[in-house]
Amino acid sequence: MSLPSRSTSEGLSSAHDRVYRTLRTRIMHGEIAPGEALTLRGIGREFDVSMTPAREAVRRLVAEGALFLSSSGRVSTPELSNERIEELAALRSLLEVELSSRALPRAHMALIDRLQAINVTVAEMVSKRDAVGYIRANLEFHRTLYLRAQAPAMLAMAETVWLQLGPTMRALYGRLRRTEPPHNHKLIIAALKAGDEPGLRLAVRSDVTQGLRLLAG
Amino acid sequence: MSLPSRSTSEGLSSAHDRVYRTLRTRIMHGEIAPGEALTLRGIGREFDVSMTPAREAVRRLVAEGALFLSSSGRVSTPELSNERIEELAALRSLLEVELSSRALPRAHMALIDRLQAINVTVAEMVSKRDAVGYIRANLEFHRTLYLRAQAPAMLAMAETVWLQLGPTMRALYGRLRRTEPPHNHKLIIAALKAGDEPGLRLAVRSDVTQGLRLLAG
DNA sequence: CATAGCCTGTTGTGATCACAAATGGATCAG
DNA sequence: CTGATCCATTTGTGATCACAACAGGCTATG
Numbered sequence: 183m184s185l186p187s188r189s190t191s192e193g194l195s196s197a198h199d200r201v202y203r204t205l206r207t208r209i210m211h212g213e214i215a216p217g218e219a220l221t222l223r224g225i226g227r228e229f230d231v232s233m234t235p236a237r238e239a240v241r242r243l244v245a246e247g248a249l250f251l252s253s254s255g256r257v258s259t260p261e262l263s264n265e266r267i268e269e270l271a272a273l274r275s276l277l278e279v280e281l282s283s284r285a286l287p288r289a290h291m292a293l294i295d296r297l298q299a300i301n302v303t304v305a306e307m308v309s310k311r312d313a314v315g316y317i318r319a320n321l322e323f324h325r326t327l328y329l330r331a332q333a334p335a336m337l338a339m340a341e342t343v344w345l346q347l348g349p350t351m352r353a354l355y356g357r358l359r360r361t362e363p364p365h366n367h368k369l370i371i372a373a374l375k376a377g378d379e380p381g382l383r384l385a386v387r388s389d390v391t392q393g394l395r396l397l398a399g
Numbered sequence: 400m401s402l403p404s405r406s407t408s409e410g411l412s413s414a415h416d417r418v419y420r421t422l423r424t425r426i427m428h429g430e431i432a433p434g435e436a437l438t439l440r441g442i443g444r445e446f447d448v449s450m451t452p453a454r455e456a457v458r459r460l461v462a463e464g465a466l467f468l469s470s471s472g473r474v475s476t477p478e479l480s481n482e483r484i485e486e487l488a489a490l491r492s493l494l495e496v497e498l499s500s501r502a503l504p505r506a507h508m509a510l511i512d513r514l515q516a517i518n519v520t521v522a523e524m525v526s527k528r529d530a531v532g533y534i535r536a537n538l539e540f541h542r543t544l545y546l547r548a549q550a551p552a553m554l555a556m557a558e559t560v561w562l563q564l565g566p567t568m569r570a571l572y573g574r575l576r577r578t579e580p581p582h583n584h585k586l587i588i589a590a591l592k593a594g595d596e597p598g599l600r601l602a603v604r605s606d607v608t609q610g611l612r613l614l615a616g
Numbered sequence: 617c618a619t620a621g622c623c624t625g626t627t628g629t630g631a632t633c634a635c636a637a638a639t640g641g642a643t644c645a646g
Numbered sequence: 647c648t649g650a651t652c653c654a655t656t657t658g659t660g661a662t663c664a665c666a667a668c669a670g671g672c673t674a675t676g
Contacts, residue, residue, distance in 0.1 A: 196659070221627065232661045234451075237628085238458050245462040247552075254668060255628045269552045276497055280489075335464075335486045335563075339556060346552075413629070438657065449631045454658085471638060472658045 198235035201225060202242050209248045209259060210345045212317045212352025219258040220249070247346040259349045267350060270343050271394040275387050277340045278324065282370070282386045284331035289374045296326055297371055304364045313355045323367060354393060366392065415452035418442060419459050426465045426476060427562045429534045429569025436475040437466070465562040476566045484567060487560050488611040492604050494557045495541065499587070499603045501548035506591045513543060514588055521581045530572045540584060564611070571610060583609065
């Protein structure tokens with residue numbers, strides 16, 4: 183298997199892109215623990231590709247801060263210091279407050295309905311103690327809101343921060359014992375309904391900061 | 400030449416890293432025009448490496464938004480739309496205002512002296528109509544200030560924005576005819592001396608926004 | 617029994633090759 | 647002279663290989 187020949191069907195995306203996207207989603211959703219090691223040949227084996235696309239995918243993730251590259255070239259998911267976590271939390275705050283503020287004037291009822299539906303999923307995941315499912319639903323909530331801001335570069339930066347925090351988020355929510363309902367999400371929705379920009383900014387800032395504070399603090 | 404053998408001396412950095420850093424600096428300083436095309440074999444020829452490290456460097460730059468990857472795989476430096484330019488300017492504003500604000504309490508006299516020295520270089524470059532030199536000195540001014548913020552992740556994001564704007568900045572400053580002294584830089588230094596945070600935030604926002612506004616507007 | 621040295625298997629790096637797609641220019645018809 | 651068509655060249659992609667550095671365990675020695 184795996185001859186140099188390549189069928190004409192490429193599924194509209196190259197091999198390294200498929201590897202990249204899968205790994206990126208895994209990291210962002212916290213499916214990989216902090217400090218976990220990856221090998222190029224291992225990735226290639228899993229995705230049935232050679233080392234070349236595996237390397238490109240890993241390089242790309244390293245460039246985005248999703249993976250850590252040791253001096254000897256070994257790659258692993260990063261173990262963040264408390265200072266770094268606080269800084270990334272501040273970045274989330276900065277970017278996401280701005281994104282929500284830009285989304286506010288464009289937030290119609292259909293968007294709010296959709297956010298409420300996602301919130302039901304978030305609550306389900308919390309009650310099921312499903313850390314990965316919780317992170318995924320939570321990020322979907324935020325992304326859905328921010329997409330309305332019509333600011334792709336800013337959203338991309340916010341997602342890069344999520345990516346860097348992915349493994350740490352898993353560790354955080356894994357040790358959350360109380361089943362906490364998405365209270366801040368409700369505040370966000372209320373502020374959207376009321377067109378209350380200061381309230382929205384405050385709610386987003388609280389939602390983004392709260393969880394990470396208790397991990398880094 | 401270029402046998403697979405590799406001497407033990409690696410100069411403390413791998414080949415793809417050398418290529419990456421050189422290209423990154425070139426792009427950030429505006430030495431490459433918007434829309435200019437690059438080829439892997441061409442890069443390899445210039446740096447005397449094979450396609451493999453050239454590809455890794457290019458991939459990394461694409462991941463950072465410094466290069467544009469067409470659907471057919473061709474890479475070129477991006478031609479930004481006005482909307483994108485405005486968004487990146489807003490990002491610069493958001494990030495750099497925060498960085499300067501964090502640097503303010505740590506800004507000692509030695510830092511201010513250094514900023515003033517850099518400012519002399521900026522003025523020289525303006526009078527010499529040296530666009531690349533101007534961009535380099537201007538970015539050095541900002542980086543020197545932001546380094547004091549002790550926020551590496553935030554600074555890295557700001558530099559990513561600079562990188563994305565690099566080719567466009569070149570096009571902008573290339574069409575600036577008036578020899579404009581770094582007025583906003585003087586305002587920044589004055590605010591630093593006075594410990595005036597609102598003034599500093601305003602000065603940084605103006606400095607960051609002014610040039611790009613006249614290009615995108 | 618502890619520790620230092622070696623040694624083998626593993627890993628990342630970069631070069632080279634084969635292949636498919638796209639590009640760009642030359643040629644020919646209108 | 648203008649337009650489309652065809653073909654040779656260029657280009658990106660991915661596989662494979664050789665090599666050096668590294669890691670972990672094993673052995674031998676004090």
